[in-house]
Structures are given as C-alpha cells and as structure tokens.
Amino acid sequence: MEKVSCLIIEDEKPAQEILRTFVGKTDWLVLQGVFNDAVEALEYLRNHQVDLLFLDIQLPSLTGLQFLRTLQDPPAVIITTAYSEYALDAFELHVLDYLKKPFSFDRFLKAVNRYPALAANGDNKEVATGNQTFGFFNVNKTMKKVMFDDLLYVESMREYIYLHTNKGRVITKMSTHEIEEILGEKFLRIHRSFIVNVDKITAFNAEEIFIDVKNIPIGISYKKQVDEVLRKHAF
Known part of the structure; x- marks a missing residue:
C-alpha cells in the first residue's frame, strides 16, 4: 500500500518512544516529526502535508482537542491519552480512534489499520453524499x-x-x-x-x-x- 506520513504530538518522552517504536514496526507509516507542543506542530502543519497525527490530549499551551479545533482541514487523528473522559468530545471531532495509555502494539495496529478505509472514503460509507438510499x-x-x-x-x-x-x-x-x-x-x-x-x-x-x-x-x-x-x- 501507499506510504502514510504521520506526526507524533506528545510531551512525555516514554510515550514518544513507544509511538516511535510502533510506527517503526509498521512499514507503511513514515514518521515526519515528533513534537512536544501543539503550537510547534501547528507551525509545521502550515507548511507541510501530513496524513495522520498521533495526538496526546494533555499538552502544554493547547490541549490536543483545542489544537484539533483550530485546524480547518485536519489530517486523520488518533488520540493517545491516559484519560478516558475525553472520548466523546474526541469522536465528535471525527478522530479515527482513541487509544488509552498504556496500549499494546496490537491495539495500535487496529487503530492505524482504520486509515486505509478512511482514505478510500470510509469503511462505513457506501457513498460520500447525503443523497443515497x-x-x-x-x-x-x-x-x-x-x-x-x-x-x-x-x-x-x-x-x-x-x-x-x-x-x-x-x-x-x-x-x-x-x-x-x-x-x-x-x-x-x-x-x-x-x-x-x-x-x-x-x-x-x-x-x-x-x-x-x-x-x-x-x-x-x-x-x-x-x-x-x-x-x-x-x-
């Protein structure tokens, strides 16, 4: 399959390393950068095209959800967080999946494997408009x-x-x-x-x-x- 570019936006070093390792083990994912802060990631996204974000919620300056709301045309997003109480708000922002820390490589794969279906107009959609029967x-x-x-x-x-x-x-x-x-x-x-x-x-x-x-x-x-x-x- 085609390569999928991704960013990690996570301020905790151990969590960064786990995500780096999982991305590295997934041959169709290409890591373009790791950011400790959502504001830094926002600057990067203004000048670079990215397919997928791994986004923590508790971040300095902006929370992950606040950051996501600032994006007019966001990439696909997989939330990675230690907190379960933000799941409803996250899914209302169309996130691809919600990974609660700690998560296994199997659970990571289940999340990222939803991306190809999304790129092909979604595994839940027969059509992409509201005019079908x-x-x-x-x-x-x-x-x-x-x-x-x-x-x-x-x-x-x-x-x-x-x-x-x-x-x-x-x-x-x-x-x-x-x-x-x-x-x-x-x-x-x-x-x-x-x-x-x-x-x-x-x-x-x-x-x-x-x-x-x-x-x-x-x-x-x-x-x-x-x-x-x-x-x-x-x-």
Whole structure:
C-alpha cells in the first residue's frame, strides 16, 4: 500500500518512544516529526502535508482537542491519552480512534489499520453524499446494508451509533457527525445524541419528538432548528 506520513504530538518522552517504536514496526507509516507542543506542530502543519497525527490530549499551551479545533482541514487523528473522559468530545471531532495509555502494539495496529478505509472514503460509507438510499455499515467485520427509508432514528452511544430501523437495530463504530453527513435532508439532528427521520415522526411538542411509542428529547441548542423544520408541516 501507499506510504502514510504521520506526526507524533506528545510531551512525555516514554510515550514518544513507544509511538516511535510502533510506527517503526509498521512499514507503511513514515514518521515526519515528533513534537512536544501543539503550537510547534501547528507551525509545521502550515507548511507541510501530513496524513495522520498521533495526538496526546494533555499538552502544554493547547490541549490536543483545542489544537484539533483550530485546524480547518485536519489530517486523520488518533488520540493517545491516559484519560478516558475525553472520548466523546474526541469522536465528535471525527478522530479515527482513541487509544488509552498504556496500549499494546496490537491495539495500535487496529487503530492505524482504520486509515486505509478512511482514505478510500470510509469503511462505513457506501457513498460520500447525503443523497443515497442506502449504506453499508461495519458490524463485527461484516458490512451490513441499511435502507435509509427503514431508518427511524440514530442514537449516539460514546464512539458507537445505534441505527434504529423498523427491522431492528444495527450498531456500528462511527460518530453522529459522520452519519449526519451520509444521511439525506429528511434526517434532522434534534439532540447531541439523536438524529431522526422526519418522515417517521408521529408527534412532537416543545420538549420531545415521538416516533411511534418512542419519545426522544429535543436538545436545548437544537430547539430553534427543530421548530423551524417541523412548523412547516404544522396546521
């Protein structure tokens, strides 16, 4: 396969050395630099193209997540951290994977092996636009087809999403932002953790949306958008 360029952004020397070793054992990864500080890495990225970042969260000057939010067109990112509590925020920033220290070489390989699928438009995407009628989703290494007309709502559970359909539930590893980009205009984000199929809504009020007997909360920051969409159909 083609070589993949990468950077390590990590301020702890032992962690740097572990990542150097793991990258060195992976023949298709090419290490372009190691940085102790996110600001230094930011300067490098302004003048160099990189495919993949190994990014710690607790860094001087900027945290890893603050750094990631400054990038307009970030490379693929694998978080490497001793803390588990930032996982949800990290996946909402479209990170490729979240490695909790200490991690093994096997776990490292599992993370980096997600990159080729991402480079080929994603192992969870049959298409890259929101105008398609179905998609294939990775469920325990089997690509399962979901017809979007069958999809009732999407529920986020940390780094996984639950696709609730009228034929059952499909669980796959991706973020709500990623699935939101795949789905068409008839799907509406109503909460940090929920996207609903507007065609399947059976009732709503100021606080909740109902899909048959399921009631789904409307997030405070989404109320205006939800009201604008649904009031078009209210008489």
